[in-house]
Structures are given as C-alpha cells and as structure tokens.
Amino acid sequence: xxxxxxxxxxxxxxxxxxxxxxxxxxxxxxxxxxxxxxxxxxxxxxxxxxxxxxxxxxxxxxxxxxxxxxxxxxxxxxxxxxxxxxxxxxxxxxxxxxxxxxxxxxxxxxxxxxxxxxxxxxxxxxxxxxxxxxxxxxxxxxxxxxxxxxxxxxxxxxxxxxxxxxxxx
Amino acid sequence: xxxxxxxxxxxxxxxxxxxxxxxxxxxxxxxxxxxxxxxxxxxxxxxxxxxxxxxxxxxxxxxxxxxxxxxxxxxxxxxxxxxxxxxxxxxxxxxxxxxxxxxxxxxxxxxxxxxxxxxxxxxxxxxxxxxxxxxxxxxxxxxxxxxxxxxxxxxxxxxxxxxxxxxxxxxxxxxxxxxxxxxxxxxxxxxxxxxxxxxxxxxxxxxxxxxxxxxxxxxxxxxxxxxxxxxxxxxxxxxxxxxxxxxxxxxxxxxxxxxxxxxxxxxxxxxxxxxxxxxxxxxxxxxxxxxxxxxxxxxxxxxxxxxxxxxxxxxxxxxxxxxxxxxxxxxxxxxxxxxxxx
Numbered sequence: 001x002x003x004x005x006x007x008x009x010x011x012x013x014x015x016x017x018x019x020x021x022x023x024x025x026x027x028x029x030x031x032x033x034x035x036x037x038x039x040x041x042x043x044x045x046x047x048x049x050x051x052x053x054x055x056x057x058x059x060x061x062x063x064x065x066x067x068x069x070x071x072x073x074x075x076x077x078x079x080x081x082x083x084x085x086x087x088x089x090x091x092x093x094x095x096x097x098x099x100x101x102x103x104x105x106x107x108x109x110x111x112x113x114x115x116x117x118x119x120x121x122x123x124x125x126x127x128x129x130x131x132x133x134x135x136x137x138x139x140x141x142x143x144x145x146x147x148x149x150x151x152x153x154x155x156x157x158x159x160x161x162x163x164x165x166x167x168x169x
Numbered sequence: 170x171x172x173x174x175x176x177x178x179x180x181x182x183x184x185x186x187x188x189x190x191x192x193x194x195x196x197x198x199x200x201x202x203x204x205x206x207x208x209x210x211x212x213x214x215x216x217x218x219x220x221x222x223x224x225x226x227x228x229x230x231x232x233x234x235x236x237x238x239x240x241x242x243x244x245x246x247x248x249x250x251x252x253x254x255x256x257x258x259x260x261x262x263x264x265x266x267x268x269x270x271x272x273x274x275x276x277x278x279x280x281x282x283x284x285x286x287x288x289x290x291x292x293x294x295x296x297x298x299x300x301x302x303x304x305x306x307x308x309x310x311x312x313x314x315x316x317x318x319x320x321x322x323x324x325x326x327x328x329x330x331x332x333x334x335x336x337x338x339x340x341x342x343x344x345x346x347x348x349x350x351x352x353x354x355x356x357x358x359x360x361x362x363x364x365x366x367x368x369x370x371x372x373x374x375x376x377x378x379x380x381x382x383x384x385x386x387x388x389x390x391x392x393x394x395x396x397x398x399x400x401x402x403x404x405x406x407x408x409x410x411x412x413x414x415x416x417x418x419x420x421x422x423x424x425x426x427x428x429x430x431x432x433x434x435x436x437x438x439x440x441x442x443x444x445x446x447x448x449x450x451x452x453x454x455x456x457x458x459x460x461x462x463x464x465x466x467x468x469x470x471x472x473x474x475x476x477x478x479x480x481x482x483x484x485x486x487x488x489x490x491x492x493x494x495x496x497x498x499x500x501x502x503x504x505x506x507x508x509x510x511x
Contacts (some may be wrong), residue, residue: 078202090280092206094197094315094323108320108327114388117321119332122314123306 007035075099187341193286195333199313203325232270237262250495252288331387343377343457344412376449417461456500
C-alpha cells in the first residue's frame with residue numbers, strides 16, 4: 001500500500017502541493033505539504049512569515065490565532081498589512097481580498113446580509129458565461145449524436161465546440 | 170429684480186420640493202493598487218487610461234475633463250453644491266479628476282479608482298440609475314474592472330463590496346421632524362435598513378434634511394437596492410405631505426409655526442453665537458411656512474427681512490453665505506439663476 005502525505009494545515013486531506021522556501025542565498029529551505037484547498041487559501045507570504053515556528057501551519061486554521069498571525073501579514077502585491085487595513089478601513093488592492101480572505105469573510109458577513117454577489121457582472125464575464133452555457137448545451141447534443149450514430153452532425157458540433165473553446169482562451 | 174422673481178415656489182403650494190436623488194457605482198481597475206496605496210506612477214497610469222476613454226467616447230458627448238487640484242476653491246465649491254464631488258474631495262482635491270457633463274460624470278481617484286455617478290433634483294432613482302449604468306458600461310467595455318464572481322466588484326472599503334452601489338436620497342422633512350421631534354424621528358429611521366445622515370454626510374440632522382443611503386451592497390441586485398429605497402422614500406414623502414396638509418389647514422398649528430419662525434429669526438438677528446444648525450433649521454422652517462402659505466412676499470417674515478438676518482449672520486464669511494444660498498436653492502425658495510444675485 002502506498003504511503004500518502006497529509007496536508008500540514010488541515011491535517012485531513014491528502015497533500016498534493018509542495019511549497020519550497022528558498023532563502024536569500026538561493027538555498028533550498030523548508031518545504032511544506034499542502035492539500036489543494038489550503039494551498040489556494042493560505043497566501044505564500046503567510047507561510048514564509050511563519051516558517052520558523054514549530055509546526056506553524058497547524059496554527060492557521062483556528063480563528064483566534066489566525067487574527068494574531070494576520071496582524072503581521074502583508075499583501076505581496078501592494079504591501080498593505082492587515083493592521084493597516086484595521087487602522088484605515090481601506091484595502092490596498094484587489095489582491096488584498098485574496099490575502100486577507102478568511103478575516104474579510106468574517107467581517108463582511110457581519111455587515112452584509114449574504115456573502116454572494118447577485119448584481120451586475122462585467123460584460124467580459126457575462127459573454128464568457130454565455131459561451132460556457134452554450135458549450136454545455138453543445139456537449140449534450142454531441143453525446144446524443146454519438147448515441148444515435150449521427151457522426152456527421154457530431155463532427156460538426158465538435159468543430160463548433162473547438163471554435164467556442166478558442167474564444168475562452 | 171422683483172421679489173416674485175426670486176421665489177421659486179409659489180407660496181402656499183404644497184409640493185415636495187427639497188429632494189435630490191443620487192446614485193454612484195464604485196469601481197476599481199484590475200492590476201492597479203487602490204487610491205489609498207497607489208503611488209504617483211499608478212495614478213498617472215489611471216489618468217492616462219481614463220483620458221483615452223474621455224477623448225474617444227466622452228469628449229464628443231460634451232463631457233469635460235477637470236484636474237481638481239488645478240482649479241480655484243470657488244469652482245470646487247460649485248462642483249460640491251451641484252453634488253458632483255463629495256466634501257472629502259472639496260477639502261482635499263490633490264491628484265483627483267472629474268469627467269462630467271451636467272449632473273452626471275466620473276470622479277477619478279477618490280476612495281476608489283472611479284466613481285460613476287448621476288444626481289438629479291427630484292425623486293427619480295430609476296432614471297438616475299439608468300444614466301449611471303450607461304456610463305459604467307461604456308467604461309467597462311474599455312477597461313477591466315477588479316471583480317470576483319462570489320464577491321462582485323472589489324472596492325477599497327469592504328463596506329461597498331458587491332454592487333459597489335451607493336443610492337442616496339436627500340429629503341427635506343420639516344413637518345415630520347416637528348411632529349415627532351427630530352431625535353425620535355431620526356432614531357426611528359435608524360432602525361430601518363438604511364444609513365441616515367445629514368446633508369453634509371455626518372451624524373446629527375441640520376435643516377431637517379435627511380440623507381438616506383443603502384446599507385447593503387452584497388447579496389442584493391442593483392434593482393433590489395433601488396426598489397427598497399424607492400419604496401421607503403415614497404412612504405416618507407406621502408407622510409410629509411399629509412402632515413404639511415394638516416399643518417396648512419389647522420389655524421392653531423399655523424400660528425405655532427409662524428411664532429416659532431419669528432422667534433428663531435429674532436434670536437438669530439440678536440445673537441452673535443449661532444451654529445450652522447441654528448441657521449439651517451431656521452431657514453428650513455421658514456421655507457416650510459412659505460410652502461404652507463403662512464408667509465408670502467407681503468405677509469409675515471418676508472424675503473427682505475430674512476435677507477437682513479442672513480446678511481448679519483454671514484458677515485464676511487463667503488463660504489457660509491454660499492452654503493446658506495445652496496440650502497435655500499435646495500428648498501427651492503430661490504432659483505438657481507438668482508442664487509448669486511441676492
């Protein structure tokens with residue numbers, strides 16, 4: 001039986017990402033094993049900041065600890081710290097929403113009725129959504145054509161699907 | 170100039186005049202730090218991108234591009250009184266720009282990269298929003314906004330996250346304020362799902378002008394936000410009209426209001442210490458008395474007498490004079506064209 005590595009943050013899911021920390025002299029430092037979810041949630045700057053603590057990653061998921069750790073955390077794009085945000089009430093850039101995601105989610109849920117956007121979406125995304133919807137419909141039709149052995153029509157649909165796919169790239 | 174020429178509202182005609190509707194959408198561009206942490210290089214980049222849009226699409230439609238820190242304070246005050254810029258920009262115009270035509274436009278580099286807005290005198294939120302949406306779509310076709318599918322448009326303050334929308338209604342409600350008492354009425358309004366502030370966007374009502382704006386921006390669509398404020402505004406206007414009607418038809422109430430205005434006027438004329446609230450509250454009640462037909466050009470506290478009181482209060486303070494005239498214009502006691510001829 002093969003041995004699987006568990007995620008060092010949630011300690012539940014299987015680790016599928018390895019993050020290597022490289023120091024100033026370009027030498028390989030510590031490495032961390034993370035699952036896909038945690039790798040997407042936890043910013044790299046947070047991992048770097050806390051790499052020298054004993055099992056630092058396991059501390060992140062608990063909320064009280066999280067606040068303390070996030071106080072020193074800064075956005076890698078605009079360098080705004082969480083403390084800056086608390087002092088001014090303003091975030092530095094759109095990447096801050098990724099960096100402080102967990103804390104912002106908690107505070108936004110206190111001031112807004114729901115955590116899901118129901119309003120207007122940018123035109124470029126609405127076009128994308130329309131293309132995705134029509135692609136889904138085409139895929140169903142494609143399967144149907146294959147089942148009915150209508151290969152000529154299936155080929156035509158496949159051609160259209162390829163064209164739509166190119167619009168999404 | 171005749172006295173009647175100065176009066177915008179016919180005395181005794183009970184119409185709701187002191188209302189302004191305003192809608193703005195906060196937007197940020199993808200890849201540029203928000204204004205609070207953007208360096209001058211980023212601001213130049215932002216300016217250039219918007220200048221291109223202005224030259225291609227807006228200049229032909231007779232929009233104007235103004236660098237706000239390069240114009241006089243008086244011109245800035247004019248923009249402020251026309252609801253084109255907020256007080257924060259009036260006080261600190263550095264690095265900010267305005268693209269505008271009449272009552273609509275785009276404010277650049279305030280809290281967010283851009284704020285697309287439109288404001289009209291009167292109660293017509295739908296029309297104002299359509300104006301704003303049109304302008305927003307035009308910008309969006311040429312620039313990528315910072316957006317997340319779950320949280321919507323990303324704003325510098327998480328309080329505006331989602332639609333980025335600010336729907337504001339400025340309503341003059343003197344009759345309801347008199348009936349229920351200003352504090353009690355304000356408290357009741359605060360229990361609703363709206364922000365309640367004064368005309369200067371601060372706490373503490375002055376001149377019985379209430380500024381309502383939406384509290385929620387995430388979880389509701391733009392039209393849902395508009396509808397809730399529209400319903401609320403319509404209810405308040407209906408109540409205000411009913412109370413004004415009662416006031417107009419009751420001899421006792423009319424006398425009370427007349428005495429109240431006369432007394433406040435005398436106090437202001439005699440006193441050397443008065444706050445902005447004292448002056449605006451007096452003007453508000455005087456306007457109400459006009460609208461209820463208690464005062465007219467030949468009866469009660471007429472315009473010449475009020476002008477005497479105001480001239481004494483203003484002294485050499487021109488800025489305060491402009492604020493008072495702006496309030497009178499909002500009440501429609503004098504028309505916009507006559508504003509600076511008084």
